[in-house]
Amino acid sequence: MFRNQYDTDVTTWSPTGRLFQVEYAMEAVKQGSAAIGLRSRSHVVLASVNKAQSELSSHQRKIFKVDDHIGVAIAGLTADGRVLSRYMRSESINHSFTYESPLPVGRLVVRLADKAQVCTQRSWKRPYGVGLLVGGLDESGAHLYYNCPSGNYFEYQAFAIGSRSQAAKTYLERRFESFNESSREDLIKDAILAIRETLQGETLKSSLCTVSVLGVDEPFHFLDQESIQKVIDTFEKVPEEEEDGGEAEAEAAAAPAEQGGAGDQDVAPMEM
Amino acid sequence: SYGSTLRYKNIERMKAIGKHSLLGASGEISDFQEILRYLDELVLNDNMWDDGNSLGPKEVHNYLTRVMYNRRNKFNPLWNTLVLGGVKNGESYLGMVSMIGVSFEDNHVATGFGNHLARPILRDEWHADLSFEDGVKLLEKCMRVLLYRDRSAINKLQIAKITEEGVTCEDEPIPLFDHFDDTRKAAKSAACRNRAIGEAWDDYDSIFYNAWLKVSIEPTWFVDPDVV
Numbered sequence: 001m002f003r004n005q006y007d008t009d010v011t012t013w014s015p016t017g018r019l020f021q022v023e024y025a026m027e028a029v030k031q032g033s034a035a036i037g038l039r040s041r042s043h044v045v046l047a048s049v050n051k052a053q054s055e056l057s058s059h060q061r062k063i064f065k066v067d068d069h070i071g072v073a074i075a076g077l078t079a080d081g082r083v084l085s086r087y088m089r090s091e092s093i094n095h096s097f098t099y100e101s102p103l104p105v106g107r108l109v110v111r112l113a114d115k116a117q118v119c120t121q122r123s124w125k126r127p128y129g130v131g132l133l134v135g136g137l138d139e140s141g142a143h144l145y146y147n148c149p150s151g152n153y154f155e156y157q158a159f160a161i162g163s164r165s166q167a168a169k170t171y172l173e174r175r176f177e178s179f180n181e182s183s184r185e186d187l188i189k190d191a192i193l194a195i196r197e198t199l200q201g202e203t204l205k206s207s208l209c210t211v212s213v214l215g216v217d218e219p220f221h222f223l224d225q226e227s228i229q230k231v232i233d234t235f236e237k238v239p240e241e242e243e244d245g246g247e248a249e250a251e252a253a254a255a256p257a258e259q260g261g262a263g264d265q266d267v268a269p270m271e272m
Numbered sequence: 273s274y275g276s277t278l279r280y281k282n283i284e285r286m287k288a289i290g291k292h293s294l295l296g297a298s299g300e301i302s303d304f305q306e307i308l309r310y311l312d313e314l315v316l317n318d319n320m321w322d323d324g325n326s327l328g329p330k331e332v333h334n335y336l337t338r339v340m341y342n343r344r345n346k347f348n349p350l351w352n353t354l355v356l357g358g359v360k361n362g363e364s365y366l367g368m369v370s371m372i373g374v375s376f377e378d379n380h381v382a383t384g385f386g387n388h389l390a391r392p393i394l395r396d397e398w399h400a401d402l403s404f405e406d407g408v409k410l411l412e413k414c415m416r417v418l419l420y421r422d423r424s425a426i427n428k429l430q431i432a433k434i435t436e437e438g439v440t441c442e443d444e445p446i447p448l449f450d451h452f453d454d455t456r457k458a459a460k461s462a463a464c465r466n467r468a469i470g471e472a473w474d475d476y477d478s479i480f481y482n483a484w485l486k487v488s489i490e491p492t493w494f495v496d497p498d499v500v
Binding site for chain 2: 097098099100101104106107110138139140
């Protein structure tokens, strides 16, 4: 994308009918580190790559609990993500208080999308620079949605956002047809394998990723490091040596190049 | 007085809410109509989402609790006691909200004098496996007790049934029991004046029997010396 004379304002259309500021906001999402979501009929798993500013600091939190039955993973400007998570928590708890019943995920996602749309139509605002993977459970089953800075939202069986997410998406594309019937354990394993795809050769350790699960009779919670390590150990018996993972292994080496921005050196400090 | 249906004999005090619930009210009818307007808007907005989710009886009950309690806090209550029942996903629900926002769920609820006269009967005779017909008979029994003690009610009852399929059998008000063409004549007739006065006041003697003190507190009867 190149600079042009229509990209200064979010309220300026380009002659080809594009709002460049909104598209630039979506670029910011691609700069953040990867976040992945997948769902089965009864469970949703959200996973993310832990990235720290420097060796001295702790890693940024990318997955937030919105309610017992809804969780969100973000990629892009973490501050925007934090503010939107607070909004989601507030909506969810207000609904619970008035109706004593969990907020249906679809309705939360629409409110979020409407909030994002407002920012694309005011000259004194800017679009939120964060993409949200909202996973939740309601009466009609388990759902996974992706909310864009543009104000659009889509429902997915599985999706990945952030830098090098294309590798994960390729992996998920191959496997998504079986997800609906997957067991909880298989779903978690697939999520961790998808995370591994985004690491592009780096050894997968439990300290590098955060995994969260929610499902029927299982409120949203994070998996602890040991559980994640146990799953990793099932397919990576020895580092650098791949044994069990199945078809995923052979094609991991041929994973396509990273998507989006210029790479790690150019990541702005405020993005994770 | 309480519960006066003296003047408007066909007022319906029960309305279906959404697909799954039924609301009955006692108290100020105009406030009940206001509540129905709130609920209309609620159900409309819920339907506009058009997303497969729908408001069940629990949600409506809690919404009403919030409304009633908030009004009471502003010293401007909606002068009603509401009974909300419904069935959703196979689970049945029955709850009550009072005008000050007191709200709870139970297997049987009543408003006003029903709490004092009908609920003791229900406590004894309700059980989880009641069939619909037995339930109606039990309700009619309770309503009869209430009717005897209300000088300004008429003998018409409205019964509604809620199942998974929705609200059905929401009858036109039905007459409760015996109908006399000329009530004054019936009261003065020989059959009535010469009736035998039995031991029991009615079937519900237990209501007047204080088990702890072992004292029977029956109402006094007028004994007509001409008859005895």
